[in-house]
Amino acid sequence: MLVNGQNADAISIEDRGLLYGDGIFETILCEQGKPILFEQHVGRLHKGCERLLLATQDVDTLHSEVMQVAQGDDCVIKIMVTRGVRARGYRFDTHDRAYTRIVYRSPVPKIPENYYRQGISLALSDYRLPKNETLAGIKHLNRLDQVLACQGWEAEIAEKVMLDHEGLVVEGTMSNIFIETEGVLITPTLNLGGIEGVMRDWLINHAPQLSIDCQQQDFDLVTLEKADAIFMCNSVVGIWPVVRFQDYTYTVSDNVRQLMRLVNNKLSALYKA
Amino acid sequence: MLVNGQNADAISIEDRGLLYGDGIFETILCEQGKPILFEQHVGRLHKGCERLLLATQDVDTLHSEVMQVAQGDDCVIKIMVTRGVRARGYRFDTHDRAYTRIVYRSPVPKIPENYYRQGISLALSDYRLPKNETLAGIKHLNRLDQVLACQGWEAEIAEKVMLDHEGLVVEGTMSNIFIETEGVLITPTLNLGGIEGVMRDWLINHAPQLSIDCQQQDFDLVTLEKADAIFMCNSVVGIWPVVRFQDYTYTVSDNVRQLMRLVNNKLSALYKA
Numbered sequence: 001m002l003v004n005g006q007n008a009d010a011i012s013i014e015d016r017g018l019l020y021g022d023g024i025f026e027t028i029l030c031e032q033g034k035p036i037l038f039e040q041h042v043g044r045l046h047k048g049c050e051r052l053l054l055a056t057q058d059v060d061t062l063h064s065e066v067m068q069v070a071q072g073d074d075c076v077i078k079i080m081v082t083r084g085v086r087a088r089g090y091r092f093d094t095h096d097r098a099y100t101r102i103v104y105r106s107p108v109p110k111i112p113e114n115y116y117r118q119g120i121s122l123a124l125s126d127y128r129l130p131k132n133e134t135l136a137g138i139k140h141l142n143r144l145d146q147v148l149a150c151q152g153w154e155a156e157i158a159e160k161v162m163l164d165h166e167g168l169v170v171e172g173t174m175s176n177i178f179i180e181t182e183g184v185l186i187t188p189t190l191n192l193g194g195i196e197g198v199m200r201d202w203l204i205n206h207a208p209q210l211s212i213d214c215q216q217q218d219f220d221l222v223t224l225e226k227a228d229a230i231f232m233c234n235s236v237v238g239i240w241p242v243v244r245f246q247d248y249t250y251t252v253s254d255n256v257r258q259l260m261r262l263v264n265n266k267l268s269a270l271y272k273a
Numbered sequence: 274m275l276v277n278g279q280n281a282d283a284i285s286i287e288d289r290g291l292l293y294g295d296g297i298f299e300t301i302l303c304e305q306g307k308p309i310l311f312e313q314h315v316g317r318l319h320k321g322c323e324r325l326l327l328a329t330q331d332v333d334t335l336h337s338e339v340m341q342v343a344q345g346d347d348c349v350i351k352i353m354v355t356r357g358v359r360a361r362g363y364r365f366d367t368h369d370r371a372y373t374r375i376v377y378r379s380p381v382p383k384i385p386e387n388y389y390r391q392g393i394s395l396a397l398s399d400y401r402l403p404k405n406e407t408l409a410g411i412k413h414l415n416r417l418d419q420v421l422a423c424q425g426w427e428a429e430i431a432e433k434v435m436l437d438h439e440g441l442v443v444e445g446t447m448s449n450i451f452i453e454t455e456g457v458l459i460t461p462t463l464n465l466g467g468i469e470g471v472m473r474d475w476l477i478n479h480a481p482q483l484s485i486d487c488q489q490q491d492f493d494l495v496t497l498e499k500a501d502a503i504f505m506c507n508s509v510v511g512i513w514p515v516v517r518f519q520d521y522t523y524t525v526s527d528n529v530r531q532l533m534r535l536v537n538n539k540l541s542a543l544y545k546a
Contacts, residue, residue: 001286010283011291013274013375018284018353020416021294052417053424076361080291083420088349088379090416090446091423102286106361130403131438134421142415143293143363144325147356148407150364151326165404173363 001104002065015100017082020090021141023100024048025080029108029236030070035077037235038063040198045079048138053092054081055099065103075105076236080141111237116264119243119252120158122230124221125149125173129164129193137196149173158240159232161224164193168218175234176200178214179227180253185214198235203259210262212255229253231260238264274377275338288373290355293363294414296373297321298353302381302509303343308350310508311336313471318352321411326365327354328372338376348378349509353414384510389537392516392525393431395503397494398422398446402437402466410469422446431513432505434497437466441491448507449473451487452500453526458487471508476532483535485528502526504533511537 001009016022026041035041042059049056066077084098127149135142149162150173159172171177171194178187178200185207190196207214224230230242230250239260241252252260274282289295299314308314315332322329339350357371400422408415422435423446432445444450444467451460451473458480463469480487497503502523503515512533514525525533 003286009286011286013276013282013284013353013377015291016420018288018291018355018414019298020420021414022417022420025292052421080286082291088382090419091426092420104286109361127407130405132403132418134400135417140417141291141294142417144295144408144413144415145405146363147289147293147295147365148325153364 014085023082023141028077030075033070035066055097069103069105074108115240119241121244122242123157123160125160125162129162129170131192136193139195146173170194172232175232180229186217189216199233287358296355296414301350303348306343308339328370342376342378347381388513392514394517395515396430396433398433398435402435402443404465409466419446443467445505448505453502459490462489472506
């Protein structure tokens with residue numbers, strides 16, 4: 001665990017990351033010490049820094065700290081950048097460049113193999129995501145929406161999908177969603193909420209190489225229910241095909257199988273391609 | 274500074290208070306070691322614990338920790354309660370009662386005397402507060418809305434007022450708002466956003482004793498502009514009358530003067546009444 005480059009496992013109780021959730025984070029899968037999709041994660045991190053007017057982080061420093069902490073077994077590295085310890089109150093002086101940069105590791109989560117082989121059950125969260133165009137897309141530290149959406153989780157459910165107040169589909173609690181309708185992949189725009197997942201971006205960019213048409217477009221619950229196929233994805237777990245959503249069942253389409261082969265097998269080798 | 278009753282000035286970087294802003298806080302003015310409106314603050318804290326399914330905190334423990342940390346000069350005590358360190362991910366086991374309780378002190382903020390004597394300039398924040406009925410009212414640790422609303426603050430401004438996406442007035446960045454129209458005080462309902470301030474509640478409850486009619490009702494920007502009087506309040510600074518908002522000027526009404534006498538002079542003596 002590193003805090004501003006020093007070995008540490010704690011931060012000040014006056015850090016704005018704790019006081020206000022005033023910061024951003026990334027969660028990066030590391031295979032045999034190597035961070036997967038590192039540049040993409042750093043790209044989103046910098047986008048978050050810009051949006052929140054946080055001090056931009058030096059890429060080489062980030063890389064060397066991640067490499068240092070990721071040494072050894074496969075792991076998940078979390079990076080957090082907060083606005084650090086400042087004068088009391090919400091206001092902040094943009095000339096004050098104080099920040100706290102945290103890098104630490106966790107074990108790779110143990111995912112049941114049948115999530116990939118058979119597919120998952122998806123549930124609908126009762127919790128509606130608020131509209132917030134300023135915070136949309138970035139991975140900031142205000143995550144009570146996701147925490148609250150995870151209340152009352154049933155064991156047979158792998159993930160929940162969240163709608164906004166207009167009833168449009170936004171994302172899963174910890175993943176992005178794609179549907180397939182008449183051969184076309186569609187994923188929500190995230191213009192007004194949700195996190196622009198690194199895996200989501202990667203799939204949007206790489207689908208054309210497999211001759212798969214992939215579009216960003218908002219859709220409602222009925223469109224989701226009537227989709228030909230559904231999958232959830234993020235950069236740590238890869239792609240989970242959905243075989244059940246509420247009372248509906250789905251098969252895993254050829255397109256989804258193609259993308260799964262690309263993403264879920266030997267992530268590191270393929271990501272280098 | 275106390276963390277779960279022990280002297281400490283840091284918390285784990287894996288605390289959910291930092292990871293997700295998964296917790297609540299209170300900010301309590303203490304005069305000569307005595308917390309002002311303590312029961313009201315604890316009441317709101319417990320309401321927040323219930324709403325977020327956080328472990329309820331024992332009132333006697335809270336009181337003794339606040340008294341311990343508040344000893345000496347006047348100060349502001351901040352209490353934070355987070356969901357502590359748990360297994361990785363947004364999901365939480367409601368049977369796991371882990372929490373982190375933090376109590377620490379800061380100096381009383383130095384407020385220019387003319388904020389009370391002459392009144393303040395209020396500005397309009399560009400940042401719109403998202404609608405969120407689940408989080409409305411409670412003082413949780415997801416405060417990026419307030420941080421972002423404070424961007425680009427001009428020195429002559431004492432506070433900014435925030436609207437929601439429908440254009441209704443909600444609150445200040447760190448205070449609640451009241452307007453007076455035809456002798457009646459009106460403050461937003463906060464049903465869909467904002468923090469139910471302890472001072473706001475106290476004023477709603479005590480206005481009738483001064484024969485002041487006070488109502489909770491949502492209103493728009495035009496109603497705010499055309500108000501006969503405006504004031505902002507919170508439990509640390511008391512009441513700030515507004516004398517300027519955008520191009521409009523306001524006088525301090527008799528009702529507002531009465532309330533200011535009640536609240537801003539000898540807070541502790543009056544709060545005991």
